């Protein structure tokens with residue numbers, strides 16, 4: 413039997429962040445992941461601290477943002493890979509009022525760090541943007557697939573990664589630890605993304621889920637060096653390829669891409685760009701969103717060996733490092749959680 417401090421279930425952004433926090437504090441762990449239905453692999457990996465629909469900041473945006481960049485830079489050094497890249501995000505203005513709202517945002521405390529008051533002229537006209545663009549500062553992209561691949565290899569070399577489906581009914585509860593198959597662990601951290609819906613200990617928590625789809629297009633004439641945001645994103649991938657999307661679907665909760673989403677995105681893209689493109693791929697995933705837009709972090713009130721890190725929503729890249737640290741500090745140092753992220757805000761869902 414292998415003894416560890418933690419079993420971490422799930423190796424998306426949440427599980428990876430928790431594993432890294434454990435590494436930094438010399439805690440022992442094993443990651444178990446079934447390697448299917450992983451929203452993190454589908455994500456474009458953009459980090460952009462401004463909500464471009466409303467020109468506002470998400471919950472704890474500054475804390476999340478500053479922590480995340482330092483965190484991933486450390487991972488780059490440790491794993492010897494480049495996973496962060498700068499990528500400007502340009503918002504298409506629809507009219508003069510939209511431009512004025514942008515200027516107002518560029519003066520607001522907090523937002524002024526990111527909302528550039530200088531308008532970026534639409535010089536190439538490959539995108540229909542008669543009112544030009546606003547540019548967000550300090551934005552970029554995390555190569556999530558590369559991070560996952562290199563971190564997995566690193567953990568495999570330490571015998572700390574297992575590809576398997578975690579079976580919740582195999583947990584044996586002991587006084588201050590659990591036995592799970594060949595492991596004895598002090599804690600289990602569930603970082604299962606939307607897979608939480610099959611976790612009998614946490615399934616009732618209000619993880620709503622939102623399905624998103626991208627089409628991948630090839631367009632040699634588009635030549636964008638920034639991510640463009642209108643009602644959807646166009647994100648350059650290199651080699652004339654772009655991710656276009658994503659859709660937001662609150663009804664479907666499966667992981668299959670659809671012809672409806674493809675048509676929606678193709679139609680919107682045809683309206684926005686003036687050059688031809690070819691659809692060469694499509695992907696879909698379910699974002700682990702919550703009704704109150706706050707993550708689900710904490711320790712189960714009845715089974716105190718069981719912990720959760722979930723509900724990272726639409727901005728997992730920025731959110732994962734901060735909330736992984738919050739959970740770790742709760743478990744190891746008894747540091748109380750912010751009430752609004754603590755799962756204990758839903759006592760009736762944890763019986």
Ligand SMILES: Cc1cc2nc3c(=O)[nH]c(=O)nc-3n(C[C@H](O)[C@H](O)[C@H](O)COP(=O)(O)OP(=O)(O)OC[C@H]3O[C@@H](n4cnc5c(N)ncnc54)[C@H](O)[C@@H]3O)c2cc1C
Nearest residue numbers: 422424425426446451452457458578605607624727728729
């Ligand atoms: C289309 C789309 C675009 C997005 N774009 C961005 C973006 O640009 N920037 C951004 O910051 N965020 C983006 N997001 C959101 C981001 O993807 C999520 O916030 C984040 O990936 C959630 O990470 P997670 O680790 O909680 O879940 P996941 O990445 O879904 O990982 C959960 C893992 O747990 C595993 N698992 C579940 N149950 C079990 C079990 N019983 N046994 C073993 N393993 C199990 C799954 O296989 C999976 O690997 C996007 C999401 C989507 C769908």
